[in-house]
Amino acid sequence: MTIRIANTGGNHGKKWTTRLKEEGMGKRLSRRGFLQVSAAAPWAGAVTLSAGSEPFRPRGPFRGTLCLFSKPVPQLTWQELAQSAKRAGFAGIDLTVRSGGHVAPQRAAEDLPRAVAAIRAEGLEVPMITTELVSSRDPTAVPILTTAAKLSVPFLKPGYYHYKFVDVRKELAQACNQFRGLVELAQKCGVQVGFHNHAGYVGAQTWDIARAMDTLDPKWAGYYYDLENAAAEGGAEGWRIAANLVMPRMKMMAVKDFYWGKPERKGWEETTCPLGEGMCKYKDFLRMAAAGGFHGPISLHIEYQIPCVSDDQGIALSREKDSEVMAAAKRDLDTLKSLLRQAYEEDDRGARPVADTGRETVESD
Structure with missing residues (x-):
């Protein structure tokens, strides 16, 4: 199965790619892995997933009241x-x-x-x-x-x-x-x-x-x-x-x-x-x-x-x-x-949103 998430033109007008670090998964992301990392996606516009080795980088302390x-x-x-x-x-x-x-x-x-x-x-x-x-x-x-x-x-x-x-x-x-x-x-x-x-x-x-x-x-x-x-x-x-x-x-x-x-x-x-x-x-x-x-x-x-x-x-x-x-x-x-x-x-080796200009696919096992 291939999962494709297209741009919906969300309120923030941005696209994001979620890069994942999964032990032993190489270049492929399982259905279970996709569901686990969906929690870390901002979903402001397009949210696409691709394989990668770069861990999540914290954005700094919470600044709200x-x-x-x-x-x-x-x-x-x-x-x-x-x-x-x-x-x-x-x-x-x-x-x-x-x-x-x-x-x-x-x-x-x-x-x-x-x-x-x-x-x-x-x-x-x-x-x-x-x-x-x-x-x-x-x-x-x-x-x-x-x-x-x-x-x-x-x-x-x-x-x-x-x-x-x-x-x-x-x-x-x-x-x-x-x-x-x-x-x-x-x-x-x-x-x-x-x-x-x-x-x-x-x-x-x-x-x-x-x-x-x-x-x-x-x-x-x-x-x-x-x-x-x-x-x-x-x-x-x-x-x-x-x-x-x-x-x-x-x-x-x-x-x-x-x-x-x-x-x-x-x-x-x-x-x-x-x-x-x-x-x-x-x-x-x-x-x-x-x-x-x-x-x-x-x-x-x-x-x-x-x-x-x-x-x-x-x-x-x-x-x-x-x-x-x-x-x-x-x-x-x-x-x-x-x-x-x-x-x-804290870096939990989860997802890191980065700018993206195209579409990616996520394959399941």
């Missing part, structure tokens, strides 16, 4: 939030601007500047905010977007679109229209939108929302990719397909982990857990991100239950428990930093 998603510690003031995150080793905050969040959406014009100022006073950045906006018609949309733009907060996560499972095609079309309208408003205000793939909602596996995304300016609309949600939706390898699809226009990244558990007298259910203890293949995924040149904000989510400390969404049970939640956040952040170093800085 490592953020704490502020959801688990709603009891903390803006200053306390920044101080706690800084002590844990974070460089930024993914600030909740939604109901029950650190900034109420109805008070964004007044409180968001104060919150951002308090966080920046502690030396941290606010590169992104998490909202529940799904439509440009939301009365809080303009105040949130214009205020974020004035504060030079570059990225915004919108809310979620739901399937009612009555007429899925119609429901998807409505969601896509709403998303387009929101992005158009955000573009006018000067804020980039990253669509978050959430299990069970529109866009869970990205294929459905891609029909809207592909019509929008990639400068202003992209993906806020969540490997945990993608793995929960797509099983063993579905996340890899989705990751390849979003990589050319991935703006932000959410990080958390999970495994499938079967509690006594219950069916199988998704169980969130500390980073590195679940089934998410972060080593593979972050190598893909490194090869694709991703350096956007990464938001670390602490959404697992800690007995007597946090609820089943990872939210601290009381103000007195915040320090224990932040200790868990620090442990996960240390794990994330190690994974990023491996992906971005």
Whole structure:
């Protein structure tokens, strides 16, 4: 069998050749080898594979901002939030601007500047905010977007679109229209939108929302990719397909982990857990991100239950428990930093993207 991957004229307008170093394979690449190295391809335009002896060369350290998603510690003031995150080793905050969040959406014009100022006073950045906006018609949309733009907060996560499972095609079309309208408003205000793939909602596996995304300016609309949600939706390898699809226009990244558990007298259910203890293949995924040149904000989510400390969404049970939640956040952040170093800085003798001007073939055994 011969595999040919032609140029699709992707958003970055580049072609890449992946050169492989396989012990004992000589000039031929097996089907299994092709699947293994596909994780390291940026897929921005044409991705072709050829044999070679040159190992992957790291592109240098990750340069994006490592953020704490502020959801688990709603009891903390803006200053306390920044101080706690800084002590844990974070460089930024993914600030909740939604109901029950650190900034109420109805008070964004007044409180968001104060919150951002308090966080920046502690030396941290606010590169992104998490909202529940799904439509440009939301009365809080303009105040949130214009205020974020004035504060030079570059990225915004919108809310979620739901399937009612009555007429899925119609429901998807409505969601896509709403998303387009929101992005158009955000573009006018000067804020980039990253669509978050959430299990069970529109866009869970990205294929459905891609029909809207592909019509929008990639400068202003992209993906806020969540490997945990993608793995929960797509099983063993579905996340890899989705990751390849979003990589050319991935703006932000959410990080958390999970495994499938079967509690006594219950069916199988998704169980969130500390980073590195679940089934998410972060080593593979972050190598893909490194090869694709991703350096956007990464938001670390602490959404697992800690007995007597946090609820089943990872939210601290009381103000007195915040320090224990932040200790868990620090442990996960240390794990994330190690994974990023491996992906971005260490030579694993994997794939190295280099410029290419033609087509290559990959033969299977």
